[in-house]
Amino acid sequence: MLPKHPLSQSGRPGRLSARALTSHLAGQRMMAAFARFQALAEKAGFNPDQPRVPAGNSDGGQWTGSDGAAGGRQPGIGDNGGPSLDPPEPPKEPSKDKISRTQAAKALAKRIAQRLLRRAGPIGALITAAEFAEHHSAIHSITSYQDAPKTFAELQQNAGKRRPGYEDHHIVERGAGVREGFSRAQIDSADNLVSVPKYKHHEITGWYNTKSIDFGGLSPREHLRGRSWAEHVQTGHDAMRKFGVLK
Amino acid sequence: MTSSKLKGLPTNELKSLFESLCIEQYNALERNEIAAFNKRYSKIQEIVDELKSRPGDQRRVLMQLFGHPNMQVRLTAAKFNLAVDYIAARREIQDIVDSKWFPQAGDAGMTLHHLDTGVYKPT
Numbered sequence: 039m040l041p042k043h044p045l046s047q048s049g050r051p052g053r054l055s056a057r058a059l060t061s062h063l064a065g066q067r068m069m070a071a072f073a074r075f076q077a078l079a080e081k082a083g084f085n086p087d088q089p090r091v092p093a094g095n096s097d098g099g100q101w102t103g104s105d106g107a108a109g110g111r112q113p114g115i116g117d118n119g120g121p122s123l124d125p126p127e128p129p130k131e132p133s134k135d136k137i138s139r140t141q142a143a144k145a146l147a148k149r150i151a152q153r154l155l156r157r158a159g160p161i162g163a164l165i166t167a168a169e170f171a172e173h174h175s176a177i178h179s180i181t182s183y184q185d186a187p188k189t190f191a192e193l194q195q196n197a198g199k200r201r202p203g204y205e206d207h208h209i210v211e212r213g214a215g216v217r218e219g220f221s222r223a224q225i226d227s228a229d230n231l232v233s234v235p236k237y238k239h240h241e242i243t244g245w246y247n248t249k250s251i252d253f254g255g256l257s258p259r260e261h262l263r264g265r266s267w268a269e270h271v272q273t274g275h276d277a278m279r280k281f282g283v284l285k
Numbered sequence: 286m287t288s289s290k291l292k293g294l295p296t297n298e299l300k301s302l303f304e305s306l307c308i309e310q311y312n313a314l315e316r317n318e319i320a321a322f323n324k325r326y327s328k329i330q331e332i333v334d335e336l337k338s339r340p341g342d343q344r345r346v347l348m349q350l351f352g353h354p355n356m357q358v359r360l361t362a363a364k365f366n367l368a369v370d371y372i373a374a375r376r377e378i379q380d381i382v383d384s385k386w387f388p389q390a391g392d393a394g395m396t397l398h399h400l401d402t403g404v405y406k407p408t
Contacts, residue, residue: 137316138316140316148387238387240317241388242388244314244322245391245392245395247321247323248320252396252399252404253405255326255327256397276395276398277395278392280382280394281390281391282385282387282390
Protein backbone atom coordinates (compact mmCIF):
# COMPACT_ATOMS: atom_id res chain seq x y z
CA MET A 39 0.00 0.00 0.00
CA LEU A 40 1.13 3.55 0.52
CA PRO A 41 4.83 3.93 1.27
CA LYS A 42 5.79 5.23 4.66
CA HIS A 43 8.55 7.78 4.64
CA PRO A 44 10.63 7.81 7.80
CA LEU A 45 11.07 11.16 9.46
CA SER A 46 14.79 10.88 8.91
CA GLN A 47 17.18 8.05 8.31
CA SER A 48 18.87 8.70 11.64
CA GLY A 49 15.52 8.84 13.41
CA ARG A 50 16.44 12.20 14.92
CA PRO A 51 13.98 14.88 13.80
CA GLY A 52 16.13 17.58 15.36
CA ARG A 53 18.50 17.28 12.43
CA LEU A 54 15.85 18.19 9.87
CA SER A 55 15.61 21.72 8.57
CA ALA A 56 12.34 23.60 9.15
CA ARG A 57 11.60 23.43 5.43
CA ALA A 58 12.21 19.70 5.23
CA LEU A 59 10.01 19.16 8.27
CA THR A 60 7.18 21.23 6.76
CA SER A 61 7.50 19.30 3.51
CA HIS A 62 7.52 15.99 5.35
CA LEU A 63 4.42 16.85 7.35
CA ALA A 64 2.59 17.97 4.21
CA GLY A 65 3.47 14.68 2.55
CA GLN A 66 2.20 12.75 5.58
CA ARG A 67 -1.06 14.73 5.54
CA MET A 68 -1.48 14.03 1.81
CA MET A 69 -1.01 10.29 2.31
CA ALA A 70 -3.36 10.31 5.31
CA ALA A 71 -5.97 12.10 3.16
CA PHE A 72 -5.62 9.43 0.47
CA ALA A 73 -6.04 6.70 3.05
CA ARG A 74 -9.20 8.37 4.45
CA PHE A 75 -10.58 8.82 0.94
CA GLN A 76 -9.92 5.18 0.11
CA ALA A 77 -11.49 4.01 3.39
CA LEU A 78 -14.60 6.10 2.75
CA ALA A 79 -14.95 4.69 -0.76
CA GLU A 80 -14.60 1.14 0.56
CA LYS A 81 -17.00 1.75 3.47
CA ALA A 82 -19.62 3.10 1.10
CA GLY A 83 -19.32 -0.04 -1.00
CA PHE A 84 -18.29 2.17 -3.90
CA ASN A 85 -17.91 0.25 -7.12
CA PRO A 86 -16.95 2.37 -10.16
CA ASP A 87 -18.09 -0.41 -12.48
CA GLN A 88 -21.63 -0.48 -11.09
CA PRO A 89 -24.02 0.22 -13.98
CA ARG A 90 -25.87 3.52 -14.23
CA VAL A 91 -29.25 4.42 -15.70
CA PRO A 92 -28.65 5.52 -19.32
CA ALA A 93 -28.87 9.17 -20.27
CA GLY A 94 -32.28 10.16 -21.64
CA ASN A 95 -34.15 8.65 -18.69
CA SER A 96 -35.52 10.88 -15.95
CA ASP A 97 -33.04 9.35 -13.48
CA GLY A 98 -30.24 9.02 -15.99
CA GLY A 99 -26.79 8.76 -14.45
CA GLN A 100 -27.95 7.29 -11.13
CA TRP A 101 -26.47 4.04 -9.87
CA THR A 102 -28.60 1.09 -10.80
CA GLY A 103 -28.86 -2.56 -9.79
CA SER A 104 -28.11 -5.41 -12.15
CA ASP A 105 -31.81 -5.51 -13.04
CA GLY A 106 -31.64 -1.93 -14.26
CA ALA A 107 -33.72 -0.47 -11.42
CA ALA A 108 -32.32 2.70 -9.87
CA GLY A 109 -31.79 2.38 -6.14
CA GLY A 110 -34.39 4.25 -4.09
CA ARG A 111 -36.25 5.49 -7.15
CA GLN A 112 -39.79 6.63 -6.43
CA PRO A 113 -42.26 6.86 -9.35
CA GLY A 114 -43.48 10.37 -10.07
CA ILE A 115 -46.79 11.67 -11.48
CA GLY A 116 -47.56 10.05 -14.83
CA ASP A 117 -44.90 7.39 -14.27
CA ASN A 118 -46.31 4.00 -15.22
CA GLY A 119 -43.19 2.18 -14.20
CA GLY A 120 -42.45 1.18 -17.78
CA PRO A 121 -39.46 2.08 -19.87
CA SER A 122 -38.89 5.68 -20.88
CA LEU A 123 -40.75 6.76 -24.01
CA ASP A 124 -37.63 8.60 -25.16
CA PRO A 125 -35.16 6.35 -26.92
CA PRO A 126 -31.95 6.05 -24.91
CA GLU A 127 -28.97 7.87 -26.35
CA PRO A 128 -26.47 5.59 -28.04
CA PRO A 129 -23.34 4.93 -25.96
CA LYS A 130 -20.63 7.47 -26.64
CA GLU A 131 -17.69 5.25 -27.65
CA PRO A 132 -17.46 3.67 -24.19
CA SER A 133 -14.32 1.63 -24.84
CA LYS A 134 -12.42 4.65 -26.16
CA ASP A 135 -13.56 6.76 -23.20
CA LYS A 136 -12.41 4.08 -20.81
CA ILE A 137 -8.97 4.04 -22.41
CA SER A 138 -8.75 7.82 -22.07
CA ARG A 139 -9.80 7.69 -18.43
CA THR A 140 -7.25 4.97 -17.74
CA GLN A 141 -4.58 7.01 -19.52
CA ALA A 142 -5.41 10.04 -17.36
CA ALA A 143 -5.43 7.94 -14.18
CA LYS A 144 -2.04 6.45 -15.07
CA ALA A 145 -0.61 9.90 -15.70
CA LEU A 146 -1.85 10.99 -12.28
CA ALA A 147 -0.38 7.88 -10.63
CA LYS A 148 2.99 8.84 -12.09
CA ARG A 149 2.69 12.47 -11.02
CA ILE A 150 1.93 11.38 -7.47
CA ALA A 151 4.93 9.03 -7.52
CA GLN A 152 7.14 11.88 -8.73
CA ARG A 153 5.79 14.25 -6.07
CA LEU A 154 6.41 11.69 -3.37
CA LEU A 155 9.96 11.33 -4.66
CA ARG A 156 10.44 15.08 -4.49
CA ARG A 157 8.59 15.29 -1.16
CA ALA A 158 6.29 17.93 -2.64
CA GLY A 159 5.34 20.70 -0.25
CA PRO A 160 1.84 21.83 0.85
CA ILE A 161 0.86 23.27 -2.54
CA GLY A 162 1.91 20.10 -4.34
CA ALA A 163 -0.09 18.07 -1.84
CA LEU A 164 -3.18 20.22 -2.34
CA ILE A 165 -3.02 19.97 -6.13
CA THR A 166 -2.50 16.22 -5.97
CA ALA A 167 -5.40 15.69 -3.58
CA ALA A 168 -7.72 17.65 -5.88
CA GLU A 169 -6.60 15.64 -8.93
CA PHE A 170 -6.91 12.42 -6.96
CA ALA A 171 -10.55 13.15 -6.14
CA GLU A 172 -11.30 13.56 -9.87
CA HIS A 173 -10.15 10.00 -10.56
CA HIS A 174 -12.00 8.26 -7.74
CA SER A 175 -12.90 5.32 -9.98
CA ALA A 176 -9.21 4.45 -10.31
CA ILE A 177 -8.37 5.13 -6.68
CA HIS A 178 -7.10 1.62 -5.91
CA SER A 179 -4.92 1.44 -9.02
CA ILE A 180 -3.45 4.90 -8.42
CA THR A 181 -2.73 4.05 -4.79
CA SER A 182 -1.20 0.65 -5.49
CA TYR A 183 1.10 2.26 -8.08
CA GLN A 184 2.82 4.02 -5.15
CA ASP A 185 3.87 0.71 -3.56
CA ALA A 186 7.54 0.34 -2.77
CA PRO A 187 9.24 -2.74 -4.27
CA LYS A 188 8.48 -5.91 -2.30
CA THR A 189 10.22 -9.22 -1.67
CA PHE A 190 9.27 -12.19 -3.80
CA ALA A 191 7.53 -13.82 -0.82
CA GLU A 192 5.45 -10.68 -0.24
CA LEU A 193 4.38 -10.59 -3.89
CA GLN A 194 3.52 -14.28 -3.80
CA GLN A 195 1.42 -14.23 -0.65
CA ASN A 196 -1.36 -12.11 -2.17
CA ALA A 197 -1.61 -13.93 -5.50
CA GLY A 198 -5.10 -15.12 -6.29
CA LYS A 199 -6.76 -12.80 -3.79
CA ARG A 200 -8.31 -10.43 -6.35
CA ARG A 201 -7.49 -7.29 -4.41
CA PRO A 202 -8.70 -4.00 -5.94
CA GLY A 203 -5.82 -2.17 -7.64
CA TYR A 204 -3.79 -5.34 -8.07
CA GLU A 205 -3.60 -8.07 -10.68
CA ASP A 206 -2.06 -11.53 -10.74
CA HIS A 207 1.03 -11.67 -12.90
CA HIS A 208 2.46 -14.84 -14.40
CA ILE A 209 6.24 -14.48 -14.35
CA VAL A 210 6.51 -16.84 -17.32
CA GLU A 211 3.59 -15.72 -19.43
CA ARG A 212 0.64 -18.02 -19.90
CA GLY A 213 0.99 -17.70 -23.68
CA ALA A 214 4.55 -19.00 -23.43
CA GLY A 215 3.21 -22.27 -22.05
CA VAL A 216 1.52 -23.05 -25.33
CA ARG A 217 4.35 -21.71 -27.53
CA GLU A 218 7.26 -23.28 -25.69
CA GLY A 219 5.60 -26.45 -24.53
CA PHE A 220 5.83 -25.61 -20.82
CA SER A 221 3.33 -27.58 -18.77
CA ARG A 222 0.17 -26.06 -17.34
CA ALA A 223 1.39 -27.12 -13.89
CA GLN A 224 4.57 -25.05 -14.33
CA ILE A 225 2.69 -22.00 -15.56
CA ASP A 226 0.11 -22.12 -12.78
CA SER A 227 2.54 -23.06 -10.01
CA ALA A 228 2.83 -20.82 -6.94
CA ASP A 229 6.42 -19.96 -7.90
CA ASN A 230 5.19 -18.46 -11.17
CA LEU A 231 2.38 -16.31 -9.82
CA VAL A 232 2.61 -12.99 -7.98
CA SER A 233 0.26 -10.12 -7.17
CA VAL A 234 1.44 -6.79 -8.57
CA PRO A 235 -0.02 -3.27 -8.82
CA LYS A 236 -2.37 -3.11 -11.82
CA TYR A 237 -0.61 -0.30 -13.68
CA LYS A 238 2.80 -1.90 -13.05
CA HIS A 239 1.36 -5.07 -14.58
CA HIS A 240 0.41 -3.07 -17.68
CA GLU A 241 3.91 -1.61 -17.88
CA ILE A 242 5.66 -4.98 -17.65
CA THR A 243 3.29 -6.62 -20.13
CA GLY A 244 3.77 -3.65 -22.45
CA TRP A 245 7.55 -4.07 -22.27
CA TYR A 246 7.26 -7.78 -23.17
CA ASN A 247 5.24 -6.97 -26.27
CA THR A 248 6.98 -3.91 -27.70
CA LYS A 249 9.75 -4.05 -30.27
CA SER A 250 13.15 -3.18 -28.86
CA ILE A 251 16.54 -2.25 -30.24
CA ASP A 252 17.98 -4.48 -27.48
CA PHE A 253 16.83 -7.51 -29.46
CA GLY A 254 17.40 -6.21 -32.98
CA GLY A 255 13.83 -5.04 -33.41
CA LEU A 256 12.19 -8.07 -31.81
CA SER A 257 10.03 -7.79 -28.73
CA PRO A 258 11.27 -9.53 -25.55
CA ARG A 259 8.48 -12.06 -26.05
CA GLU A 260 9.74 -12.83 -29.56
CA HIS A 261 13.34 -12.91 -28.34
CA LEU A 262 12.45 -15.50 -25.69
CA ARG A 263 10.85 -17.84 -28.21
CA GLY A 264 12.49 -21.26 -28.06
CA ARG A 265 14.44 -20.49 -24.87
CA SER A 266 14.46 -22.51 -21.67
CA TRP A 267 12.12 -22.21 -18.69
CA ALA A 268 15.04 -20.88 -16.62
CA GLU A 269 15.71 -18.07 -19.12
CA HIS A 270 12.04 -17.11 -19.13
CA VAL A 271 12.01 -17.01 -15.32
CA GLN A 272 15.23 -14.99 -15.15
CA THR A 273 13.87 -12.40 -17.61
CA GLY A 274 10.62 -12.24 -15.63
CA HIS A 275 12.46 -11.54 -12.38
CA ASP A 276 14.77 -8.98 -14.04
CA ALA A 277 11.76 -7.14 -15.48
CA MET A 278 9.96 -7.05 -12.13
CA ARG A 279 13.10 -5.61 -10.52
CA LYS A 280 13.71 -2.96 -13.18
CA PHE A 281 10.07 -1.88 -13.17
CA GLY A 282 10.15 -1.34 -9.41
CA VAL A 283 7.94 -4.24 -8.33
CA LEU A 284 10.49 -6.69 -6.91
CA LYS A 285 13.20 -5.79 -4.40
CA MET B 286 6.99 7.35 -45.59
CA THR B 287 9.22 5.35 -47.95
CA SER B 288 12.99 5.12 -47.68
CA SER B 289 13.39 7.12 -50.90
CA LYS B 290 11.36 9.97 -49.42
CA LEU B 291 13.48 9.88 -46.28
CA LYS B 292 16.59 10.28 -48.43
CA GLY B 293 15.23 13.56 -49.72
CA LEU B 294 14.67 15.06 -46.28
CA PRO B 295 17.20 17.33 -44.55
CA THR B 296 18.80 15.87 -41.42
CA ASN B 297 16.95 18.26 -39.12
CA GLU B 298 13.61 17.20 -40.56
CA LEU B 299 14.52 13.58 -39.95
CA LYS B 300 15.26 14.49 -36.35
CA SER B 301 11.84 16.20 -36.03
CA LEU B 302 10.11 13.20 -37.56
CA PHE B 303 11.96 10.91 -35.13
CA GLU B 304 10.84 13.11 -32.22
CA SER B 305 7.18 13.08 -33.33
CA LEU B 306 7.13 9.31 -33.75
CA CYS B 307 8.63 8.79 -30.28
CA ILE B 308 5.99 11.03 -28.72
CA GLU B 309 3.33 8.99 -30.50
CA GLN B 310 4.95 5.86 -29.09
CA TYR B 311 4.80 7.34 -25.59
CA ASN B 312 1.07 8.00 -25.96
CA ALA B 313 0.48 4.55 -27.44
CA LEU B 314 2.16 2.93 -24.43
CA GLU B 315 0.03 4.94 -22.02
CA ARG B 316 -3.06 3.67 -23.80
CA ASN B 317 -1.82 0.06 -23.98
CA GLU B 318 -1.89 0.31 -27.78
CA ILE B 319 0.99 -2.03 -28.46
CA ALA B 320 0.37 -2.44 -32.21
CA ALA B 321 0.51 1.34 -32.64
CA PHE B 322 3.82 1.45 -30.75
CA ASN B 323 5.35 -1.33 -32.83
CA LYS B 324 4.18 0.19 -36.10
CA ARG B 325 6.13 3.34 -35.25
CA TYR B 326 9.21 1.35 -34.24
CA SER B 327 9.73 0.26 -37.85
CA LYS B 328 9.43 3.87 -39.06
CA ILE B 329 11.91 5.05 -36.44
CA GLN B 330 14.35 2.34 -37.46
CA GLU B 331 14.14 3.53 -41.10
CA ILE B 332 14.93 7.10 -40.03
CA VAL B 333 17.88 5.95 -37.95
CA ASP B 334 19.18 3.81 -40.84
CA GLU B 335 18.95 6.83 -43.13
CA LEU B 336 20.82 9.04 -40.61
CA LYS B 337 23.49 6.38 -40.18
CA SER B 338 24.04 6.21 -43.94
CA ARG B 339 24.76 9.95 -44.21
CA PRO B 340 28.37 11.19 -44.21
CA GLY B 341 29.82 11.22 -40.70
CA ASP B 342 27.02 9.02 -39.30
CA GLN B 343 24.35 11.62 -38.59
CA ARG B 344 22.70 9.56 -35.83
CA ARG B 345 24.54 11.93 -33.50
CA VAL B 346 21.99 14.69 -34.24
CA LEU B 347 19.61 12.64 -32.11
CA MET B 348 21.83 13.44 -29.13
CA GLN B 349 20.31 16.92 -29.29
CA LEU B 350 17.18 15.21 -27.97
CA PHE B 351 18.89 14.16 -24.73
CA GLY B 352 17.06 15.83 -21.85
CA HIS B 353 13.87 16.13 -23.93
CA PRO B 354 10.73 16.61 -21.81
CA ASN B 355 9.22 13.43 -23.26
CA MET B 356 10.85 10.37 -21.71
CA GLN B 357 10.28 8.10 -24.73
CA VAL B 358 12.11 10.58 -26.98
CA ARG B 359 15.06 10.64 -24.57
CA LEU B 360 15.20 6.87 -24.22
CA THR B 361 14.97 6.09 -27.93
CA ALA B 362 17.52 8.76 -28.87
CA ALA B 363 19.92 7.40 -26.26
CA LYS B 364 19.48 3.76 -27.27
CA PHE B 365 20.16 4.57 -30.93
CA ASN B 366 23.29 6.52 -29.98
CA LEU B 367 25.03 3.84 -27.92
CA ALA B 368 27.12 2.92 -30.97
CA VAL B 369 27.95 6.56 -31.67
CA ASP B 370 28.88 7.89 -28.22
CA TYR B 371 28.60 5.08 -25.71
CA ILE B 372 29.50 7.09 -22.60
CA ALA B 373 27.08 9.97 -23.26
CA ALA B 374 24.26 7.65 -24.33
CA ARG B 375 24.74 5.34 -21.36
CA ARG B 376 24.72 8.32 -18.99
CA GLU B 377 21.41 9.47 -20.51
CA ILE B 378 19.92 5.99 -20.06
CA GLN B 379 21.11 5.91 -16.45
CA ASP B 380 19.47 9.32 -15.87
CA ILE B 381 16.17 7.86 -17.13
CA VAL B 382 16.52 4.92 -14.72
CA ASP B 383 17.20 7.34 -11.85
CA SER B 384 14.16 9.47 -12.76
CA LYS B 385 11.87 6.51 -11.87
CA TRP B 386 9.52 7.67 -14.63
CA PHE B 387 7.99 4.39 -15.70
CA PRO B 388 7.66 2.49 -17.99
CA GLN B 389 10.64 4.19 -19.65
CA ALA B 390 12.73 3.86 -16.46
CA GLY B 391 12.06 0.11 -16.46
CA ASP B 392 12.90 -0.23 -20.16
CA ALA B 393 16.08 1.79 -19.61
CA GLY B 394 17.06 -0.44 -16.68
CA MET B 395 16.61 -3.53 -18.83
CA THR B 396 18.78 -2.01 -21.58
CA LEU B 397 21.63 -1.35 -19.12
CA HIS B 398 21.25 -4.92 -17.89
CA HIS B 399 21.41 -6.22 -21.46
CA LEU B 400 24.51 -4.14 -22.16
CA ASP B 401 26.23 -5.40 -19.02
CA THR B 402 25.38 -9.03 -19.70
CA GLY B 403 26.30 -8.84 -23.40
CA VAL B 404 22.77 -9.57 -24.61
CA TYR B 405 22.81 -6.27 -26.49
CA LYS B 406 25.82 -5.13 -28.47
CA PRO B 407 25.19 -1.74 -30.12
CA THR B 408 26.18 -1.41 -33.77
